[in-house]
Amino acid sequence: MSTAKISTLLASPALKWAAGGWTFFILENLILSENRTYLITKLGDDGYHYFYGALSTTAMGTVGYAYLRKVRAAAPLLWNVGGPVPRGAMMASFALNALGLGMASQSFPKLQIPxxxxxxxxxxxxxxxxxxxxxxxxxxxxxxxxxxxxxxxxRCPFDFTDSRAQTGTNDSGTGAADIHGLDRITRHPGLWAFGILGLGNALLVPSLPQRVWLSMPLMVAWIGGAHTDSRHRRGMGGQLRPELDSVTSNVPFWAMLNGSQGNVGKALMDFGGEVKGLNAAIATGAAAMWVLRRGRGKAPAFVR
Incomplete structure (x- = not known):
């Protein structure tokens, strides 16, 4: 990306809209959840949740308005709106979309050929x-x-008897965490799957402000997940047991790759044995079709 495009992006009102709504959403969640106990004593439990819900709804309304009215197809552009997506961007987008959809697919019951x-x-x-x-x-x-x-x-196309992806504690009496499936990757698979999908789709659009908007859910996952972990370590709104904290991570795959789950190769092999294969295959196929369809381009649209 050229220096001129970066300067144009930083001066663009669309960038402020792209980042502003998501930043408002992140900050109101951080502030309200961090001060949860104090606010409940002042507002009551119902009052706190009404207040929280009202602010979150306002924030998401701002996010939606920004995308629909200010950000979509806004300049500066990396290529013409409606034009074909560069091959490198398509390949990176496919990898990210396959990962995001693959993570999301593991939360569903295991699929099997009927x-x-x-x-x-x-x-x-x-x-x-x-x-x-x-x-x-x-x-x-x-x-x-x-x-x-x-x-x-x-047989049923869903294998409801498969329980390999459930995290719990082992029966050895030590209380050590016995992690499986998505919990090997991250403590917040839903947030990160959403964020990774956003980043993958950001690579398919030429508008830089729109790319920023689509990438912001990744910041929600990173900051929001870290803050949730911090609160749960302190017993605020949940619990994060030390034995589970020590072998899992907020950032995907970090605990697997830094040795927190033991030998890296064995951790990866164990995870591979727990993956719901058909779910992942369908997710990968869906990602490929989506990227190929978007990558071909379409009729030119308006440019702000």
Missing amino acids: VALVNVSAEESDGGAAPSVMGPSSPQQVATATAPSRAWKV
Whole structure:
């Protein structure tokens, strides 16, 4: 990006709108949640939540107004509005969208193909009745009669019995955290998935103020997640147990890569074994289709 474009961006009123609404949202959440106890004593529990809700609604209204009226397609531009997205930006966008959608997909029940080829014993295939054998039978005959066969079975497309992605404490009596799934990546997977998706989609638009607006949810995840952890460590509005705090992180993958979860290679392999594969595959496919569709460009739109 050229120095001229940076100067134009910094002087652009659209930039102030792009960052201002999100900054208001972050600050009001930080201030109100940090002073939660004091405000509840003054306003009461219901009054605090009404006040919190009113300010958050106002902040998000500002965010939405900024995007629709001030930021979308606003100059300065990196390429023509409606033009094709550069290949490098598309590749980076795909990686980020696949990661964000992949993280989001892991919060849903495990998907599975609704039909499967399973082993069925002779008794099951005969309606549960034992095979009738007249007279003495050889071991080969008995083995043939009871040998399992293969049959197609219809099953629910959601595997509600899969519990590998749940975090808890182990049963060793030590109280150590036994983490699984998304909790290996971050303590706030929903926030970070939203932020990463925003950043991925920011790369698909030519407007620099619009890119800033779309990237701001990443700041919400980083700052908001860190502040939530800080409050929970102090017992404000929740709990973050030290044994869980020591092996997880706010920033995605940091606890896995810095050795907090033990050997890095083993931590990555353990996580790979817990991933809901079909969920992740569908998310990756959706990310690819979205980026390819947006990357082709479309008819020129207005430019502010």
